Amino acid sequence: METIYCQGCGAQIQTSNPDMGGYIPNSSLAKENVLCQRCFRLKHYNEVQEVSITDDDFLQMVSSIRNTDGLVVHVIDIFDVDGSLVKSLPRIIGDNPIVLVGNKVDLLPKSTNKRKLAQWLRSQAKEAGVTVSDVFLISSTQGHGIKELTHQLEDYRENRDIYIVGTTNVGKSTFINRLIKQTSGENDVITTSYFPGTTLGFIEIPLDDKTSIIDTPGIVNKQQMAHYVSDKDLKLITPNKEIKPRVYQLNSSQTLFFGGLARLDFIKGDRASFVCYFSNQLPIHRTKLENADELYENHIGGLLSPPNAKTLESLPRMTESTFRITGDKTDIVFPGLGWVSIEGKDVSVIAHSPKDAAISVRKSLL
Ligand code: GDP
Numbered sequence: 001m002e003t004i005y006c007q008g009c010g011a012q013i014q015t016s017n018p019d020m021g022g023y024i025p026n027s028s029l030a031k032e033n034v035l036c037q038r039c040f041r042l043k044h045y046n047e048v049q050e051v052s053i054t055d056d057d058f059l060q061m062v063s064s065i066r067n068t069d070g071l072v073v074h075v076i077d078i079f080d081v082d083g084s085l086v087k088s089l090p091r092i093i094g095d096n097p098i099v100l101v102g103n104k105v106d107l108l109p110k111s112t113n114k115r116k117l118a119q120w121l122r123s124q125a126k127e128a129g130v131t132v133s134d135v136f137l138i139s140s141t142q143g144h145g146i147k148e149l150t151h152q153l154e155d156y157r158e159n160r161d162i163y164i165v166g167t168t169n170v171g172k173s174t175f176i177n178r179l180i181k182q183t184s185g186e187n188d189v190i191t192t193s194y195f196p197g198t199t200l201g202f203i204e205i206p207l208d209d210k211t212s213i214i215d216t217p218g219i220v221n222k223q224q225m226a227h228y229v230s231d232k233d234l235k236l237i238t239p240n241k242e243i244k245p246r247v248y249q250l251n252s253s254q255t256l257f258f259g260g261l262a263r264l265d266f267i268k269g270d271r272a273s274f275v276c277y278f279s280n281q282l283p284i285h286r287t288k289l290e291n292a293d294e295l296y297e298n299h300i301g302g303l304l305s306p307p308n309a310k311t312l313e314s315l316p317r318m319t320e321s322t323f324r325i326t327g328d329k330t331d332i333v334f335p336g337l338g339w340v341s342i343e344g345k346d347v348s349v350i351a352h353s354p355k356d357a358a359i360s361v362r363k364s365l366l
Pocket of ligand 1: 103104105106107138139140141142166167168169170171172173174175218239240241
């Protein structure tokens, strides 16, 4: 059989194993623009099919970039910088230059200072060991910053291929679809979806006779909250429009619950404001610290949801981390979920989240 690639996800088409990427039934082989069954269903029925692919495969596929000469565009989710910045990128791609693209900027409050944010991103990346040539902020769904970016990429690439790299769910496919729309006017050639792990192969979009934009498989980040919740809840915790910060003036010995997926205890310190940046649909509950354990035990999966009664079973046990804030405005970050910005002279908090969803602190983003 001649080697054919799916026009949607780029996986090699095969007709033997329905559980693996690139499967189509024999009868569909004759079609002109072949879509694997998975992409076909996604495109026509908006329905995602699970396929098996190992993390090793992902890494191996992406690491083939190391042996090429191109510009790497690393797309990250501005709402989940920690979870979407690929710290091992320099190791994966070798000496190729990196341009960092912060996507989903539409989620941040309109008052956000973009220039400062770009600087902040660059320094965060550097701290994580990823040195970048430039930083751009875009919204692939709204189109902000796309023109400027495509213009600049033309300079940066110096007639080489562009590799688009990122973890799943950062909006890589949406971004590329936009690029295609801009260059060719064609709609939705590539699969886009809510679900982690849907882009399985390399796909090439010609830029000119010699070079292409190459979409690479989404690298799966195991820590992403997306792995713990149902599809419906994933939609709920994933913000889809501008986040309205929710502000709580708290005294010590008070607790905030973010659904039932995270919890923040104010242990010690003077009255302080806790500014919460989460999906507007995620319920936040305030309670007394002394009641928090009981509330959790009795209401997790109910009042405190997501998770729901079913996904609760697969939710890893909660673990705690203690943080002390000494003056600078600081974000306590729950990866994939959101963050709480706190300013105080000597504030101690305990943050709880499912084991593996590593909580972190950073100098405030906003
Ligand atoms: P991929 O896995 O990186 O290819 O991500 P997708 O393109 O499938 O997008 C993942 C989810 O993020 C989808 O629900 C998109 O609608 C959403 N998304 C993509 N780009 C943006 C953006 O610029 N802003 C917002 N708010 N959502 C976005």
